[in-house]
Amino acid sequence: MKKKKFSIYDIAEEVGVSTATVSYVLNGKSTEKRISLDLQKQILRSAKKNGYQPNMLAKGLSTGKSKIIGMMVEYISDPFFSSIARQIEDKASQRGYKLLYSSTENSTDKTKDLLRVYRETQVDGYIIAPPPGIEKEIRGLLRSKVPLVLFDRFCPDLPSFNVIVDNRAGCYEATRHFIAGGHRNIALVTLDSGQVQMTERTKGYLQALEEEGQPPLIRQVPFEAPEEERVRRIIAFIEDHPHVDALLFSTNYLAISGIKAIQVLRRAIPGELGVISFDDNTHFDLFTPSITSVAQPVLGISEAIMDLLWRQLDDQLFPRAKKETVVLPPLLMERNSVRSA
């Protein structure tokens, strides 16, 4: 059927040398292997003339490197994750790596599946925003010493490389910002998830309130609830707690649901109800009023991830460190959904 591909074997034949020589020249080992200039030119010319393209599968099989980085996040369509992926893609391609990019859907099973696929594909490095219940598998990766960076969340007991944002400080400051604006009954709307990033956010909220002697009020929304259900729950919560005058949402999409709820109830922001979202959103500045948020530094996160990953990739034989957690400060984006005292 298909015409056989043009390979280094053909170049070797055309130039009249061995495939070894061709391989050396094509991989920039000419000087190291002291290939004559003349031969180099002939080989390069033949390669170009015939439009030679290396077969990465073959290359990968013999070197043991696929030049592929596997990255898995909750949903590849999530704006926060995809802005990070965009940066990672960029940095990876600069070094000749490709990105396999997948959604865990926050499901343990789906993640295990993906992990298996990644292994089979022989990805060279892993970037993972881990879902709950995946400790065991992560531990396995760690044991097999593959380059790995966890981000957004991590498993506190595992000696891994992690990149996170100071979740506690973010919520602490958000809460203080509410207080400074004159809000007196600040509720936290969060998920019923026990993952560190969430418990940290709750801690920040609680700490700020405690310092002021204000009473906390936390409403947990089920993790897997569909959007309409979330909105319904938040509506009910607002109606049941008329004295609440500010809502801190622990994730972006909770904030979106919350804003819908507030719109349904026709409450004024921030007059009747102040709003802050943990995690910024591309369009929060276009809302009326614009929505104050705690932004995660996308660029900083991407850079930290790649920094940790390259160090492992470059240094497979002498890993300097076996664990490290980079904690980045979040950024309070002050906009107009909080009262100003």
Added chain:
Amino acid sequence: MKKKKFSIYDIAEEVGVSTATVSYVLNGKSTEKRISLDLQKQILRSAKKNGYQPNMLAKGLSTGKSKIIGMMVEYISDPFFSSIARQIEDKASQRGYKLLYSSTENSTDKTKDLLRVYRETQVDGYIIAPPPGIEKEIRGLLRSKVPLVLFDRFCPDLPSFNVIVDNRAGCYEATRHFIAGGHRNIALVTLDSGQVQMTERTKGYLQALEEEGQPPLIRQVPFEAPEEERVRRIIAFIEDHPHVDALLFSTNYLAISGIKAIQVLRRAIPGELGVISFDDNTHFDLFTPSITSVAQPVLGISEAIMDLLWRQLDDQLFPRAKKETVVLPPLLMERNSVRSA
């Protein structure tokens, strides 16, 4: 260094058969090859016991299939594209394919690079939202008969499989919707790009106005202009044309820039200025007022893409058709940024 991987060779040894037999059993060819039930069990047991994981590089090298689909779009972080990618990822993984997902940045050079990388990686199928100036390369792909689907835009002269939305009808209806709402001076804000999808949108706009005998007014914004510049240009345009009472934006991000411009100028939507965006946005329903848009059917697009791709992948030897363009109807999302007569 690293322990050698456990391979089919090891299974073969452990069970005392040849690698051929192991390969047959592991690939479900037991009955076809009439492998004894006993041997099957032994092989499967050994594979499981030792946690055997196939090496896709080796598999790919010998079968010529990588089980990877390459998908390139303008930016992987774009919400429209990433919702589609999300669907595609899902459908692909159901059939054991992985997704290599990349940004063309709408640059011809970047795209050529990616195309080279995809070839080298031996991707089995291509899904591309082509940037301008890439006809020649697409033609090359077509000639080499690799499974390929173009979407969002395509090259009209090329016999390829394409999935697009009826751009002309979308803008036609949007314009008629403005007219029905009582708008009388409708301007089109678009890009200075000659790509089909854009010229089609312009045609729809012009046709609707012509039918009503209303004068057209088109402002082109440079394609590569950064966001602030776009906003500035739109502000200038609005100020220079005080009689304009409606703005049709030919892309999502132009609409965003436009809304910013309108907010800066403190014009009322839709009282002073009606707004419709081509391409919906996740949060347009949360804006005040909510923004009317022409939505592209993400699910329908993804399904059509995969349908065309599977047909080519399944049917490499007898391709039924060599070209086909699926045109999907866009959906007018009537919200509150247009007057109602």
Added chain:
DNA sequence: CTGAAAGCGCTTACAG
């Protein structure tokens, strides 16, 4: 019913 062996397209230690 099963195996020996060639082949996929590269790389690389080794020899000369």
Added chain:
DNA sequence: CTGAAAGCGCTTACAG
């Protein structure tokens, strides 16, 4: 300075 050859981990036509 260059080549012969083994090896990466799999598949598959062919033979028996």
